[in-house]
Amino acid sequence: MQLFTGVLIKSLRHAAIALLIGALGVSAALLLAQDQETMRVKSVIAAEDPRDPAYVAALVGAPLTYGNRYEVLTNGDRIFPAMLESIDAARRRINFETYVYDSGDLANRVTEALERAARRGVRVTIVVDAVGASAMDRAHVDRLTNAGARVLTFNPTRFYTPENLNFRTHRKILVVDGRIAFTGGAGIADQWLGNAQDGQHWRDTQVRIHGPIVRLLEAAFYENALESHGPFVPELDDPPPASGDDGASIVVRSSPSGGSTDLKRLYLQAIASARQTIDLTSPYFVTDESTMWALDDALRRGVRVRILVEGDITDAMPVKYASREAYDALMSIGIQIYEYRPTMMHTKSFVVDGMLSVFGSANFDNRSLELNDELNVAVWSRDVGAKFTADFENDLKAAARLDLQTWRKRSLLQKSREHFWSYFGEVF
Numbered sequence: 001m002q003l004f005t006g007v008l009i010k011s012l013r014h015a016a017i018a019l020l021i022g023a024l025g026v027s028a029a030l031l032l033a034q035d036q037e038t039m040r041v042k043s044v045i046a047a048e049d050p051r052d053p054a055y056v057a058a059l060v061g062a063p064l065t066y067g068n069r070y071e072v073l074t075n076g077d078r079i080f081p082a083m084l085e086s087i088d089a090a091r092r093r094i095n096f097e098t099y100v101y102d103s104g105d106l107a108n109r110v111t112e113a114l115e116r117a118a119r120r121g122v123r124v125t126i127v128v129d130a131v132g133a134s135a136m137d138r139a140h141v142d143r144l145t146n147a148g149a150r151v152l153t154f155n156p157t158r159f160y161t162p163e164n165l166n167f168r169t170h171r172k173i174l175v176v177d178g179r180i181a182f183t184g185g186a187g188i189a190d191q192w193l194g195n196a197q198d199g200q201h202w203r204d205t206q207v208r209i210h211g212p213i214v215r216l217l218e219a220a221f222y223e224n225a226l227e228s229h230g231p232f233v234p235e236l237d238d239p240p241p242a243s244g245d246d247g248a249s250i251v252v253r254s255s256p257s258g259g260s261t262d263l264k265r266l267y268l269q270a271i272a273s274a275r276q277t278i279d280l281t282s283p284y285f286v287t288d289e290s291t292m293w294a295l296d297d298a299l300r301r302g303v304r305v306r307i308l309v310e311g312d313i314t315d316a317m318p319v320k321y322a323s324r325e326a327y328d329a330l331m332s333i334g335i336q337i338y339e340y341r342p343t344m345m346h347t348k349s350f351v352v353d354g355m356l357s358v359f360g361s362a363n364f365d366n367r368s369l370e371l372n373d374e375l376n377v378a379v380w381s382r383d384v385g386a387k388f389t390a391d392f393e394n395d396l397k398a399a400a401r402l403d404l405q406t407w408r409k410r411s412l413l414q415k416s417r418e419h420f421w422s423y424f425g426e427v428f
Helices: 001-031 050-062 077-088 105-119 139-148 162-166 214-225 264-273 289-301 317-324 327-332 366-371 384-396 412-422
Strands: 069-074 095-096 125-131 150-154 172-175 180-184 205-210 248-254 279-283 304-310 336-340 349-352 356-360 373-381 399-400
Touching: 050 248, 050 373, 069 077, 069 384, 077 105, 077 172, 077 180, 077 205, 095 105, 095 214, 105 125, 105 139, 105 399, 125 139, 125 214, 139 150, 150 214, 150 248, 162 349, 172 214, 180 214, 180 356, 214 248, 214 373, 248 264, 248 366, 264 289, 264 349, 264 356, 264 366, 264 373, 279 384, 289 304, 289 327, 304 384, 327 336, 349 384, 373 412, 384 399
Parallel strands: 095 125, 125 150, 279 304, 304 336
Antiparallel strands: 069 205, 095 172, 172 180, 180 205, 248 373, 279 349, 336 399, 349 356, 356 373
């Protein structure tokens, strides 16, 4: 008995030491993830100023293009017929990148379309994330490969490379024949089907794009394709002539870095250019010191800020708790917060002064702005801004605006959960 007690005590001691080492490791990782500097971005040029596109493009190092056309596609009923139609019309090449590629009805339809294209001689290249697409049916990979398509996996994780787990491609890019592109928030899984009619069908947005900027989205695809394969020859058509001087646009990518990314600077610069309104939609909305300062500074300039996020229907409740930890501070300075109620809100977009629209794959959180590979498009266009604003106003009808005084009366358990998970905000 004494021997058993001694072994038990020794085991408990080892377990306690292991837990302590683990806790210290997590604490160190979270400390390293914290922003080393708070960026305080101001702008003397407003979003409506004709000089703003060139100003922002220079600051984030992105080529400026003109003469692009955009069609905002709301929910799966409009998104996937448009994407599948473009795939079926392809004649030369299809480049497709996605984070999620699950099994199910939508995956079957997409795989069949890509398989048909490859069999009729179209060069089909697909990049999927090793983590996000881990549920992809092996039979789909075999079908696509046997048809002549290339299926590449981004950043596979192995036991000897655990650091790879944290760096994912979250980009959603479809480029067909170098002339038409799609980007937004939708992945390949059945929750994206339908029209956000219930809790099993998500609310999301994808944008169909024509014009010179398509070439830049395809170039971004090749960045991840090259990181996922051996020898690879990127194909790009010569730049098409711009069809006009309207719709000034840039593509901004993010990739892991030791400091801020171009995409984060784009977000901060866009907020700094606001003079009237900011309407921001994002799931997994998690602020840091830089984004909190930017939003607070916008309020001080008299900007009306409305934020639309997902509610209790979410696929990442810990991130939702971390998000809600900041609600009190945000509402205290005058920001309006709305939670979407019918289903998961997965759209990522925001509109500044009805003129500047930013949309793509990035959420308003540290994971998207500093860790993941992401891609967003910024467009200076009253027409595009009006389309996003109309969707925003319609979504507010199905959302609940939070009241500060009522919010402060939530339970101690809720507050404790939010406070605990907020410590992980920099890695969410």
